[in-house]
Structures are given as structure tokens and as C-alpha cells.
Amino acid sequence: MTTPLHVRIADELRSQIVSGSLPVGAPLPSEARLTERFDASRGTVRTALAALQREGLIDRGQGRPPVVRESAAPQSFESFMSFTAWAQREGHAAGQRTIEIARRPVRGPAAEALNLAEGTPVIEVLRLRTLDAKAAMVERSVFPEEVGRLLFEFDPDESSIYAHLLGRGIPLHSARHVIDAVGADEADAELLEVAPGSPLLRERRRVLSPDGVPLEYGEDRYRPDRVTFSINNVLSPTPGSTPEPRILKESS
Amino acid sequence: MTTPLHVRIADELRSQIVSGSLPVGAPLPSEARLTERFDASRGTVRTALAALQREGLIDRGQGRPPVVRESAAPQSFESFMSFTAWAQREGHAAGQRTIEIARRPVRGPAAEALNLAEGTPVIEVLRLRTLDAKAAMVERSVFPEEVGRLLFEFDPDESSIYAHLLGRGIPLHSARHVIDAVGADEADAELLEVAPGSPLLRERRRVLSPDGVPLEYGEDRYRPDRVTFSINNVLSPTPGSTPEPRILKESS
DNA sequence: AAATGGCACTTGTATGGACAAGTTCACCGA
DNA sequence: TCGGTGAACTTGTCCATACAAGTGCCATTT
Numbered sequence: 143m144t145t146p147l148h149v150r151i152a153d154e155l156r157s158q159i160v161s162g163s164l165p166v167g168a169p170l171p172s173e174a175r176l177t178e179r180f181d182a183s184r185g186t187v188r189t190a191l192a193a194l195q196r197e198g199l200i201d202r203g204q205g206r207p208p209v210v211r212e213s214a215a216p217q218s219f220e221s222f223m224s225f226t227a228w229a230q231r232e233g234h235a236a237g238q239r240t241i242e243i244a245r246r247p248v249r250g251p252a253a254e255a256l257n258l259a260e261g262t263p264v265i266e267v268l269r270l271r272t273l274d275a276k277a278a279m280v281e282r283s284v285f286p287e288e289v290g291r292l293l294f295e296f297d298p299d300e301s302s303i304y305a306h307l308l309g310r311g312i313p314l315h316s317a318r319h320v321i322d323a324v325g326a327d328e329a330d331a332e333l334l335e336v337a338p339g340s341p342l343l344r345e346r347r348r349v350l351s352p353d354g355v356p357l358e359y360g361e362d363r364y365r366p367d368r369v370t371f372s373i374n375n376v377l378s379p380t381p382g383s384t385p386e387p388r389i390l391k392e393s394s
Numbered sequence: 395m396t397t398p399l400h401v402r403i404a405d406e407l408r409s410q411i412v413s414g415s416l417p418v419g420a421p422l423p424s425e426a427r428l429t430e431r432f433d434a435s436r437g438t439v440r441t442a443l444a445a446l447q448r449e450g451l452i453d454r455g456q457g458r459p460p461v462v463r464e465s466a467a468p469q470s471f472e473s474f475m476s477f478t479a480w481a482q483r484e485g486h487a488a489g490q491r492t493i494e495i496a497r498r499p500v501r502g503p504a505a506e507a508l509n510l511a512e513g514t515p516v517i518e519v520l521r522l523r524t525l526d527a528k529a530a531m532v533e534r535s536v537f538p539e540e541v542g543r544l545l546f547e548f549d550p551d552e553s554s555i556y557a558h559l560l561g562r563g564i565p566l567h568s569a570r571h572v573i574d575a576v577g578a579d580e581a582d583a584e585l586l587e588v589a590p591g592s593p594l595l596r597e598r599r600r601v602l603s604p605d606g607v608p609l610e611y612g613e614d615r616y617r618p619d620r621v622t623f624s625i626n627n628v629l630s631p632t633p634g635s636t637p638e639p640r641i642l643k644e645s646s
Numbered sequence: 647a648a649a650t651g652g653c654a655c656t657t658g659t660a661t662g663g664a665c666a667a668g669t670t671c672a673c674c675g676a
Numbered sequence: 677t678c679g680g681t682g683a684a685c686t687t688g689t690c691c692a693t694a695c696a697a698g699t700g701c702c703a704t705t706t
Binding site for chain 2: 185196318319320321322324325339340341342343344366370372
């Protein structure tokens with residue numbers, strides 16, 4: 143392996159934490175123990191632990207062995223991007239129904255977000271996402287043709303579009319999400335089983351390649367009684383010593 | 395001074411960056427140079443640089459000196475908590491009107507959030523926040539009596555309740571925010587100048603002391619056409635090497 | 647003129663040692 | 677029984693050193 147030692151240490155501890163092999167609140171082995179187990183120096187072990195702390199997986203304090211943090215903090219990208227991954231981690235059954243997948247001319251904000259001329263053909267996907275068999279979110283995604291083409295060979299049971307695209311070599315890299323509120327239109331209302339006009343939590347996103355080429359424009363609409371977002375914030379006396387605020391999805 | 399050396403180094407570099415003394419894109423002194431200047435070892439200097447990277451202030455890469463990052467990232471807590479601070483940074487004029495400040499028995503979710511028995515007296519504040527003289531947000535805050543008492547000597551022009559409370563020794567420490575959507579009730583509609591029932595972006599928060607004692611329960615309702623939240627996300631090949639996603643408020 | 651090679655400089659990784667400072671817990675004394 | 681003392685263990689801070697690996701640039705070569 144050519145991966146640095148401190149990364150390997152962090153990876154192993156991380157997997158033990160997320161797998162539950164190290165339960166919440168349990169103390170990790172002390173630094174001294176870890177140096178033995180990985181045959182590494184203490185500095186290297188501390189680098190790995192610092193990474194886990196940054197990710198919000200552990201709490202550390204002088205004199206106390208590091209402990210697994212209360213909120214098993216999710217992986218920031220995959221879990222925020224992937225409805226399925228998030229639901230599984232929360233212990234819910236994620237379901238979905240693909241309402242429509244179509245090739246049609248792009249229009250409106252999607253055209254602008256994808257840097258395409260109005261009328262350029264794109265692939266549109268409309269999916270209903272369910273949580274424990276109850277409607278929770280409507281997802282409207284628009285992909286440029288080169289990307290969206292790959293979705294016609296997409297197995298709906300595979301569930302994660304992003305995993306599918308990454309596996310096909312699409313270089314998803316970064317995303318920008320904008321969160322606001324919107325009233326349910328007729329289609330939303332029927333799919334989500336709410337009254338037309340009732341308030342929904344909306345998340346619009348623009349996914350980019352490393353070069354800044356737009357790869358997706360998506361608009362998700364959540365039933366606010368089923369899914370909310372949350373943030374934890376700490377007023378840090380010494381900036382940087384505490385983990386950054388994270389945004390999480392929450393259910394019920 | 396008893397502050398650790400690596401913190402002092404980070405502080406000095408941070409202040410040079412935010413003050414603009416080190417312009418965007420400019421390379422920082424090399425690690426070797428910094429060890430001389432602060433008479434510190436290289437490990438200590440690297441600890442400081444790692445902190446700055448975590449905060450998103452600098453970009454680093456093997457072989458290249460660290461450079462000041464394009465987006466001067468905002469301070470996470472104060473800027474997320476304080477409407478006024480946020481508006482100023484965005485270049486907008488934040489205004490406000492205190493609609494009501496009252497002492498009354500607590501009821502409903504506020505009682506639960508503050509760990510108080512139903513009916514315990516609390517201080518309630520209702521404020522209308524404006525952005526460039528246009529109604530943007532309704533803020534409902536509930537404080538336990540010991541805390542809320544300090545608000546009767548609060549100068550409405552001082553504008554930041556949190557700054558006022560911190561100055562009076564209230565140990566605001568951490569906060570948990572839940573974001574969802576809700577329909578405007580009669581009062582909201584009148585204050586925000588929207589139709590009753592129209593969708594609003596709601597942020598509920600619980601502010602705690604370091605010991606976990608609840609100090610505030612707040613509920614803010616934003617006009618989604620005036621204020622939204624946004625998140626930037628990067629799919630990191632090596633977790634932890636990239637700065638954490640931040641949540642920001644945005645206007646218009 | 648363009649490609650190639652090498653050198654100087656930089657950061658990344660890793661080791662080992664030393665001391666300071668906080669936590670925990672068992673033990674002893676009042 | 678209660679309280680305090682202290683030792684053992686832990687993490688926090690800091691140092692000095694070494695080598696690997698990436699970048700940028702200049703000089704040589706083609």
C-alpha cells in the first residue's frame with residue numbers, strides 16, 4: 143500500500159466507529175495502545191485522531207481517552223447527497239418510485255444552472271422518495287445529455303444515482319445547495335399526499351465536476367413533517383479547536 | 395502568555411489574512427521561514443497551518459507554499475447566529491422592530507426545549523428583522539427568567555441580543571438548529587407582508603450553556619424570497635483533507 | 647526554439663523523546 | 677462514612693531530525 147500510515151489508522155478506526163463495533167460513548171484505545179497496535183509513532187497516531195475529531199466522530203480532551211461521539215456524524219458528502227445512505231444510517235427504510243425519466247428540451251432555471259442554451263435536450267428524472275413506506279420527498283433532477291444517457295441503463299433498485307454515475311466515470315466533485323421553502327404545486331401535492339399550497343422544504347442543488355462543468359441540477363421538495371435539516375453550532379473560544387458545524391437531515 | 399504557541403502562530407496569520415495584509419492568492423511564508431520567525435519547531439508551525447486550512451483560509455499542496463484562499467470564509471458561529479453580523483457582511487442594511495417583549499407563563503414546545511414546567515414565567519421577545527428596509531424575518535425568542543431579565547435593559551439599537559447577553563456574562567456556548575418549512579400564520583403574514591399560509595423557511599434553535607443548561611429557545615421565520623440557506627459540498631477523495639461544508643445564509 | 651534533465655526549495659510523512667497538565671481511582675486518615 | 681492525597685494513566689504541547697515526494701526554474705541538450 144502507498145496510502146500514508148496515518149490515513150490507514152484513521153480509516154480503520156473510522157470503520158470501527160461507523161460499523162458500531164465501537165459503540166457510542168465507548169472510549170477508543172489510548173494513544174499508547176494505538177502506537178503498539180499499528181507500530182506507529184505517537185505523532186502519527188495523533189494525526190489520525192485529529193482527522194477523526196475534525197470529522198466529528200470522536201470527542202477528545204486532555205487526560206481522557208477519546209470517546210465515540212454521541213451523534214454518529216455522517217460522511218459529509220455521500221450522506222448529504224444520498225437520500226438512501228442517509229435513511230439507512232437513521233435506521234429507516236428508504237424506498238422510491240421513479241415517476242418519469244424523459245429526454246426533453248431544457249428550460250427555465252435548469253438551463254441556466256447547467257449553462258445550456260434554452261431548448262437543448264436534457265434528461266429529466268422525477269422520483270418519489272419514501273421513508274418507511276411513507277412519501278417524504280419529491281426529487282426532480284436534470285442532467286446534461288452525456289451524463290443522463292447513462293441513466294437509461296440505471297437499475298431503479300440500485301437506488302443511488304450518484305453511485306451509479308461515479309461508477310460510470312462521471313467525475314462528481316462538488317455541489318452547492320440552496321435551501322428555502324415553497325408551496326406544494328398540484329403534482330407535489332398528489333405525490334406527497336398533502337394539500338396544494340402547503341409548505342415544503344426545498345433544496346436546490348448544482349453538482350459540478352472538478353473543472354466546474356455542471357453535471358446536474360436538482361430540486362428536492364421535502365414534507366417538513368417527515369424530514370428536516372439540523373445544524374449543531376459551538377461558540378469556540380479558540381477557533382478551529384472544535385469541529386465545524388454540520389448540517390444533517392433528520393426524520394420525523 | 396499561557397496560550398499554546400501553535401495557537402499564537404495561527405492567530406497572527408489569521409489576522410494578517412482577514413485584515414487583508416496578506417492578499418488573496420498571495421503565498422504565505424514557507425514553513426522554514428515561519429519556524430525562524432516564531433522560533434518554533436516545524437511540527438508546531440504545521441499544526442497552526444493545519445488549523446488555518448481547516449477553517450478554509452488557506453490552500454495547501456505538496457511542493458507549493460500555502461496560499462490565501464479565494465473566499466475569505468466567514469466565522470461560523472457569530473455569523474450564523476447573528477442576523478445583524480450576517481447582513482453587514484453581505485453588504486445589506488439590517489434593521490429591526492421590537493414588536494413585543496413580555497413576561498408570561500411558558501407553554502408548548504418552548505417549555506420542553508427550556509426544560510421548564512408548563513406555566514413557569516419566561517421572557518418572550520418578538521422582533522421583526524428587515525433587510526434594506528424590507529421585512530425579511532420574524533424572530534420569536536423565549537428566555538428563562540434569569541436570562542431574559544437582562545433584556546429589559548437592552549438597547550434595541552444595540553441590535554445583537556447575543557452580544558448583549560455575552561457581555562452580561564451569560565455563557566452562550568452551543569446551539570442546535572432545526573430547519574423546516576411552515577405556513578405563515580396571521581401574525582407572520584401581517585408582519586412579513588405575505589398572504590396567510592404562504593410558505594416560510596423556519597429555523598428553530600436551542601441555545602445551551604457549556605453545562606447543557608438551555609438558555610434560549612428561538613423560532614425564526616424567513617421570507618424565502620428574501621433569505622435562503624446554502625451549503626457547499628466537496629466530495630473528498632481523502633476525507634478530512636478538504637474543509638468541511640459550511641452553511642450560510644443568503645439574501646435575494 | 648523546444649524538449650529534457652537536474653537542482654533547489656517546498657511540503658508530506660514519520661520517528662523518538664521530553665515535559666506539562668488534566669482525569670480517574672484506589673487508598674488512607676480524620 | 678466522608679474527604680483528601682497521591683500515584684498511574686492519559687492527552688496536550690513542543691522539540692530535533694530524517695527521508696520521500698511534488699513544484700518551479702534554470703541550464704543544458706536536442
